[in-house]
Amino acid sequence: MKKDSFLLEFIKSGPFRLLIILAVLILLGIIISNHHKSVVRMRENVLYVTPKPKN
Numbered sequence: 001m002k003k004d005s006f007l008l009e010f011i012k013s014g015p016f017r018l019l020i021i022l023a024v025l026i027l028l029g030i031i032i033s034n035h036h037k038s039v040v041r042m043r044e045n046v047l048y049v050t051p052k053p054k055n
Contacts, residue, residue, distance in 0.1 A: 010016055
């Protein structure tokens with residue numbers, strides 16, 4: 001069996017195609033989730049002022 005024919009058979013195999021499809025779906029999910037940059041995020045250094053107690 002030649003090395004080239006092994007690589008061709010490996011690429012044609014079902015599990016390899018499934019792995020490629022899964023990787024593409026994961027990459028698309030990452031790209032879509034990072035696309036929403038207009039979401040309001042809280043700043044980390046927010047100062048909380050306690051209200052004065054009523055007498």
